[in-house]
Amino acid sequence: MPVDFLPVFLMVAVVSGLALFIFTLSALIRTDNPYPEKNRPYECGVDHVGEASAGLFKVQYFVIAILFVVFDVETMFLFPWAVVLKDMGLFGYIEMFVFIVLLLVGFIYAWVKGALEWEF
Amino acid sequence: MDTDLIAASVRASSPEIIVIIGACAALMLSLWPHQDQQKYLTWLSLITILLASAQTLQLSPRPVNIVETTYSGMFVVDAFATYFKMLLYLGTALTILMSGKFLQTEEAVKGEYYVLLLFALAGTMIMVSGADLLIIYIGLELQALSIYVLTGFLKTRGRSVEAALKYVILGAFSSGILLYGLSLIYGLTGSTQLGVLNSALATADLSEPMLILATVFLLVGLLFKIGAVPFHMWVPDIYEGAPTPITAYLSVASKTAAFAVLLRVFMGSLIGLEPLWSSGLAAIAVATMALGSLVALVQDNIKRLLAYSSISHVGFLLLGIIAGTTSGMSAILLYLLIYTFMTLGLFAIVILLHRDVRAGEPLTLFSGLAQSHAGLAFMAMIFLFSLAGIPPTGGFFAKFYVLVALIDAGHVTLAVIAVLLSAVAAWFYLRLIMLIYIQPAEPTTGSTAAPATGPTGHARAAILLSAPMRLVLLFSFSGTVLSGIFPAWFLAMARQASLSGLGN
Amino acid sequence: MAVIAFYLIAAVVLVSALSVIMARNPVHSVLWLILAFFSSAGLLVLIGAEFLAMLLVVVYVGAVAVLFLFVVMMLDVDFVELKRGTLRYWPFAVLVGIIFAAEIVLASVIGTADMETNFDASPGAETNAEAIGQVMYTQYLLLFQMAGIILLVAMIGAIVLTLRHRPETKRQNIAKQTSRRRSDAYELKDPTPGQGI
Secondary structure, eight states: OGGGGHHHHHHHHHHHHHHHHHHHHHHHHSOOOOOHHHHSOOOTTSOOOSOSOSSOSOHHHHHHHHHHHHHHHHHHHHHHHHHHHHHHTHHHHHHHHHHHHHHHHHHHHHHHHTTTSOOO | OOHHHHHHHHHHTHHHHHHHHHHHHHHHHHTSOOTTHHHHHHHHHHHHHHHHHHHHHHHSOSSTTOOEEETTTTEEEOHHHHHHHHHHHHHHHHHHHHHHHHHHHHTOOOTHHHHHHHHHHHHHHHHHHBOBHHHHHHHHHHHHHHHHHHHTOSTTSHHHHHHHHHHHHHHHHHHHHHHHHHHHHHHHHSOOBHHHHHHHHHTOOTTOHHHHHHHHHHHHHHHHHHTOTTSOTHHHHHHHHSOHHHHHHIIIIIHHHHHHHHIIIIIIITGGGHHHHHHHHHHHHHHHHHHHHHHHTTOOBHHHHHHHHHHHHHHHHHHHHHHOSHHHHHHHHHHHHHHHHHHHHHHHHHHHHOOOGGGOOBGGGGTTHHHHOHHHHHHHHHHHHHHHTOTTSHHHHHHHHHHHHHHHTTOHHHHHHHHHHHHHHHHHHHHHHHHHHTSOOOOOOSSOOOOOBTTTTBOOOOOOOOHHHHHHHHHHHHHHHHHHHOHHHHHHHHHHHHHHHHHO | OHHHHHHHHHHHHHHHHHHHHHOSSHHHHHHHHHHHHHHHHHHHHHTTOHHHHHHIIIIIIIIIHHHHHHHHHHOOOOHHHHHHHHGGGHHHHHHHHHHHHHHHHHIIIIITTTOOSOOOSSTTSSSHHHHHHHHHTTTTHHHHHHHHHHHHHHHHHHHHHHOOOOTTOOOOOHHHHHTOOHHHHOOOOOOOTTTOO
C-alpha cells in the first residue's frame, strides 16, 4: 500500500529539497547587512504601536474566507463523484446538477448582494 | 440506482423539496429591491407552506399504519411524521405572520429572515421524517444553523448578538455530544438506521459500559436541544436575546421537532434500552418541572418568564415518555399541538405590546391591559389559563391526558408530584393575569416618556392590530379554546399518529 | 515500517496539538494547527484513506486555516491576558482530562475485544474515493443533498451577519457604466463668438 504513494513522497521530497536549495543558495550569494531599523515593519517612519491583530482587519476578509470554505467543501464533493460517474450514468449527472444549482443560488445571492465586492 | 426507487424517494420527500424550492425563490426575491418586498416575501413563504402541507396531506398514508420508507431506509413517511409536519407548518406559518410587525418596529426588515425560517422548517421536517440517526442529525444541524443566524438577526443589538453567540457555542457542544453517542451506537451495532438498531439492540447486553455511555450521550444531546434540566441554562438567555418571533419559533417548532426525534428514537428503536434511561429520565423530568416552575416565580422579564415556563412544560412532556405507552405518546402529541397554540398566542400578544429592544420586555408591559384593550386582555387571560392548565382550556386536557397515561402505567407518585408542581407553575401565570386585570398600569420608567393617557395613567401607545396579527390571534385563540371544548377529537388525531410512531 | 511511521506521525500530531494551546501568539497557534492537520492527513494515508487525507489538506489546511488566520487577526483580544485567566480552571481541565482518558481506556480494554483488526478503508473498490462515491451518491443521496443545503445556509448566514454596506462608499455600477451612451455624457453646443453659452 505505501508503495502506491511513492510518487507522492518523491514529489514532497523534491519540493522541499528545491525550497531548501533556493534558500541556501540565496543566503550564500546575497549581500547580507541587517540592522534593527531596517528589519522593522514599515510604518512611514513612525514607531509602530501595539499588535497587528488589534481589530484593524476588515470583516470582509471573513466573508471572503467563509465563501471560500463553502465552495472548497463543494469541490470536495465533486472528486468521488467524478470517480464513480461512469457507473451511475444520467442519474449521477442530474444529482450533481441539483447540488450545483443549490450552490449556484447561493453564489447569485452573494454576487448580487455585493459580498464579493471589496469596499474601501 | 433503480429509477422507480428514486422516483418514490423524490415523491416521498416532495414536501421538503417544495419548502426548499420556496426558500430559494424567496432568496432570489429578497435580492429584488421593492417597497412591498416584505409583503411579497410573506405571501411567498405562506404559499410555500400551504403547498407543502397540501402535499404532505396528500402523501399521508391511508390506512394510517402503513409506513413508507425511502432513500434506502433513511426517510420515512408515516402518520407520525405527517402529524408532526402539520404541527411544524402551523408553528412556522404563525411565526411568519407575527414577524412582519416586529421586524418593522426593529427596522430589521430583510428578506433573508423568511428564507432562513423556511430552511429551518425544512430542517425540522427532515428531523421528524428521519429514520436514520445521520439524517436526523443533519436535519437538526440545518435547523440549528438557520436559527443561530436568526437569533443574531438584530445585529446592531448587543443582546441579540450575545444570544446568538451563546447559542452557537452551546448548540455546537450539544451536537458534539449527540454525534459522539451516535458514533458509539454505530460502532456497537454497525448501523445508524433506526429499524436495524431496534432489532440489534433487542438482544444487547444492557450492562455493557459502552452501550450505557452511548445511550447517555444520545439522550443528553437531545435533552440539550429541548432544554431539560440540567441542560437548560442556555434557554433563558437565548429566549431573552433573540428577536421575539424567533423566541416563539424556538419554544414551539424547534422543541416540537426535537421531541419528535426523542419519541422516535427512544420510544421506537431504543425501547429495548428502556431500563437504562427510564429512571434517569424520570428524575430529569421532575427536576425540569421543579426548576422551571420555581425559578419562573422570580422573573421580571416576560421573555425570561416564558423561557422558564417552557422549561416546566418540557418537564411535563417528558413524563409522557416515561409512561412509555401509546397513550403516553398520544398525550405528548396532543400536548405539543395545544402548546403550539397557546404559546404562539401569548407571544403574539408580547409582540403587540413590544415597543423596542432597548425598553426590553418587563412584566409591567402587561399591567393594566384590561383597561385599555379588553379584548386582548381576555385573550391573554385564556392563553395564560391554558398554560397554567386550568380546566375549560386546552392546556388542562393536555396535562390531563399525560397524567392519565402516567397513572395507567403505574407511576402514581410521579403523577402526584407533577400535579403539585403544576400548581406552583399556575401561580406565576396567575400573577400575570393579576397584572393584566387588577394592577393599574405603572408609568413606564426609562427613556420612552410617552404621555400618560387618561386617568388610569398608563403610558401605552395605541396597539395597531394588523391583519396578519389578527389572523395569528384568531388561529391560536380558537385552537386553544376548541381543544378545550372538543379534546376527544384532537386526541383521536394524536392517537392515530402515535400508533404508527410506535409501530416500527 | 508502518508502525514506526505511525508513531512518528502521531508524535508530531500530539506535539503540534499541544503547541496550539501553548503558543503565546495566536498566529503561531494557527500555524501549529496547520502542522497538526498535515500530520493527521499523514495518519489517514497510513490506513489507506487517501481521499480523506486529501480532503483534510484541501479543506482544513487550504480553507479553514486561512479562515482561522483571518479571524485571529480580526479579534482584538489580548491572548496572553486571556490565558492567564484560564489557569484558574485547572481542576476542571484535569477532571475533563481524566474522564476522557477513562473513556479511551474503557474503549480499548472492553470495546475492541471482539473488533476486527483488519481494517479496509476502501471496501469493494480500488480507491478510497471510489468507495466513498459508491455509497454517497446512491445510498446516502439525501444526506449529500442536505449537505448542499447546509452549505447554502452557511453562505446566507455569513453574509447576513457580517455584510454591512456603508452608504457613503462609492461603488462601481458596471451596468450603468456599460449602458452609458455618448449622449448621456456630454452635449454639443454651438456658441456663436462673443455670446457665451
